[in-house]
Amino acid sequence: MSKNVIVCLSIVLSLFTTVACKQPEHAEPPAREAHLLPIQHYGDALHMQDKQKELYSFIVNKLSGSSGIHTNYRDTSQAAEMATGHEVLSESAGLMMRYYALTGQQDAFDQEWAKAQRSFNLSAGFSYRFSPKQQKKYTLNAAVDDLRIIRALYEAGEAFKNERYVKEGATYGSRLYEHNVKAGYLYDFYDETYQITNDFVTLCYIDLATLRLLPLDSKQQEQLYGNMLGIAKNGYLSDHFPFYETRYQYKTNAYSSDNINTVESLITILSLAEVNQHNKASIQYIKKQVKAGTLYGQYTREGKPTNNIQSTAIYAIAAMIGAELGDKSLYEDSIRRMNLFQVEDRDSHLQGGFGDTASEQAFSFDNLMALLAYAY
Numbered sequence: 164m165s166k167n168v169i170v171c172l173s174i175v176l177s178l179f180t181t182v183a184c185k186q187p188e189h190a191e192p193p194a195r196e197a198h199l200l201p202i203q204h205y206g207d208a209l210h211m212q213d214k215q216k217e218l219y220s221f222i223v224n225k226l227s228g229s230s231g232i233h234t235n236y237r238d239t240s241q242a243a244e245m246a247t248g249h250e251v252l253s254e255s256a257g258l259m260m261r262y263y264a265l266t267g268q269q270d271a272f273d274q275e276w277a278k279a280q281r282s283f284n285l286s287a288g289f290s291y292r293f294s295p296k297q298q299k300k301y302t303l304n305a306a307v308d309d310l311r312i313i314r315a316l317y318e319a320g321e322a323f324k325n326e327r328y329v330k331e332g333a334t335y336g337s338r339l340y341e342h343n344v345k346a347g348y349l350y351d352f353y354d355e356t357y358q359i360t361n362d363f364v365t366l367c368y369i370d371l372a373t374l375r376l377l378p379l380d381s382k383q384q385e386q387l388y389g390n391m392l393g394i395a396k397n398g399y400l401s402d403h404f405p406f407y408e409t410r411y412q413y414k415t416n417a418y419s420s421d422n423i424n425t426v427e428s429l430i431t432i433l434s435l436a437e438v439n440q441h442n443k444a445s446i447q448y449i450k451k452q453v454k455a456g457t458l459y460g461q462y463t464r465e466g467k468p469t470n471n472i473q474s475t476a477i478y479a480i481a482a483m484i485g486a487e488l489g490d491k492s493l494y495e496d497s498i499r500r501m502n503l504f505q506v507e508d509r510d511s512h513l514q515g516g517f518g519d520t521a522s523e524q525a526f527s528f529d530n531l532m533a534l535l536a537y538a539y
Contacts, residue, residue, distance in 0.1 A: 199318045199372070200265055203486045205494040206537040214505060215537040217515030222259075222530055225512065230282045230295045231256055236518060236525040241294040250294045253283040253304070257311030258531040264318035265538040272319055279312065287342045287355035289335075303354040306343045307368040313339065314373040336377040340387075347386035348413060349374070363419075365410045367430040369395045372437040395431055396440060404466030405444040407431045422469050423462045429480040436487045446488065453481050453496045475504045475517040479532035486539035494539070501533055 206215065226233050231251030239248030246252055256279035263272035283289040288304030289312060316332030319325070342353040343360065350360035351368055369391045375384065398408035398418055406428035408418035432449070435441040452458040458481065460472040478501035485493030506513040511520045517533055518525025 199314070199321050199376075201486055201539045203489060203491075203494070203539065205482075205486050205491055206498070206539055208491075209495060209498060211498065211537050214502060215534065218505070218517070218530065218534050218537070221514065221516035221525075222534060226516065226525065226527065226530060228295065229278075230293060231278055232259060232527050232531065234527050236513065236516070237523055238296075241296040246292045246294075249296065250292060251282055252293075252527065253279065253289045253291050253308040253312065255527045255531055256283065256289075257308055257315055258535055260312060260315035261318060262531070262535050262538055264315055264322045265535070267322055269319075269323045272315075272323075276316075276319075285355055288338065288353055291352070302356045303352045304343070305352055305368070306339065306349055307351075307365075307370060309335065309339050309343070310368075310370040310373040314370065314376065317373075317376050332376070333378040340377055340379065340383075344387060347383070347390050349387070349391055350413075362414055363410045363412045364391075364394065365427070366395055366398045366407050367427040367434075369431070369434060371395065371434050371440070375438075392438070392440060395435060398431070399442055399445075400464060400466075402444045404462065404464070405442055405448050406462065406466075420464055423464060425458065425460050425462065426474070426476050426480065429477065429484065433480060433484050433487065436484055441488075446484070446490070446493070449481055449484065450490075450493050450496070453478065453493065453500060456500060458500075473500075475501055475529040476532040478504075479529075479536035482536040483539050498536065501536065504529075505533075 222232060226236055228249060232255040233249040234246045234252060235248050237248060241248050241250050256275060259275050260272060260279065263275060279289070282293045283300070285300070285302060285304070289309050290300045291303060291305040291308055292301045293299070313332050313336050316328045316335070320329035320332065343350050345360065349364050349369065351363065351365055353360050371388065371392060374391060375388050377384070377387070379387065394411045395407070398411065400406050400408065400423070406423050406425070409420040409423065409427060411418050429449070432441055432445050449458065458473065458477055459468040459470060460474055460477065461469045463469060478497045482494045482497035482501065485491065485497055504517050506516055506518060506520055508514060508520060512523060513520055513525050516525045517529045
């Protein structure tokens with residue numbers, strides 16, 4: 164994953180200065196939604212089909228290989244601490260599976276799902292990372308990526324009217340609960356080699372809509388959903404800067420953050436919006452910054468930008484939030500900002516994708532988030 168694209172993977176993060184907080188409030192799980200798939204499809208209304216097709220072509224023809232979607236257009240030795248080059252991520256597989264479900268492409272979904280199983284499936288979860296060059300499947304998962312694959316299976320069941328996908332989603336949902344949940348709390352990763360989890364949860368890992376799909380009895384569901392909703396909501400920073408803390412430490416019952424990564428907070432806001440638990444101040448802030456073109460990649464906890472870097476993924480997630488809330492202006496403004504990053508030079512290897520033409524760096528997270536945003 165790239166340095167300039169913030170990705171929700173907290174496997175080797177060290178502890179930051181903790182901020183004391185109250186114990187999370189518990190909340191009743193809402194009834195399951197009758198529909199999982201977005202119903203707005205603002206991307207179609209904006210006539211983004213050509214841009215979507217060009218991006219899709221770039222991803223499948225230039226950013227993909229036999230093992231999955233490459234982390235970066237340019238390859239490396241694939242031996243770094245973080246995923247690079249033509250390594251593949253379960254994150255990418257889940258995003259692409261969701262795209263195929265949202266756009267009703269069953270054959271393509273089945274092919275992507277089969278590829279994901281070959282590249283990532285372990286006994287205790289989906290490996291977060293596979294290196295084709297090293298022939299190495301990392302023996303730990305990332306809960307957020309497993310949840311995304313599980314969600315895609317449920318969405319496929321709805322899109323294709325086939326219970327087979329739902330049953331598979333339930334099977335892998337039970338596995339996730341067995342290994343990544345303890346005493347009603349979700350943990351970032353499970354390492355099946357050492358049979359351990361970490362001791363915190365990163366807030367952007369809390370996919371509330373998918374957690375309430377897990378095949379649990381009512382008591383387990385109420386406990387898990389209530390705990391994680393409380394942790395997510397209580398991570399709210401302030402009305403002045405309505406983003407969210409980075410992680411919650413279970414041992415100290417405290418949140419910890421250094422600077423606030425915008426992609427992470429936006430994913431948390433999207434998750435809350437999907438279950439109608441978002442804070443209105445967050446949406447107003449996002450709308451204002453998107454309109455001005457000043458939604459930057461990282462802030463201090465007080466809301467001061469640490470740089471002026473913007474990214475494709477930031478505006479893609481903002482667009483998804485707009486679609487989820489039925490806010491067409493937020494969706495349209497975000498997509499237009501996002502489109503400014505798309506490579507239109509037909510002489511470039513990156514044409515149709517999102518990346519830097521000078522260095523020929525194009526990262527999977529940016530491109531797949533943009534593709535998914537077009538489908539919302």
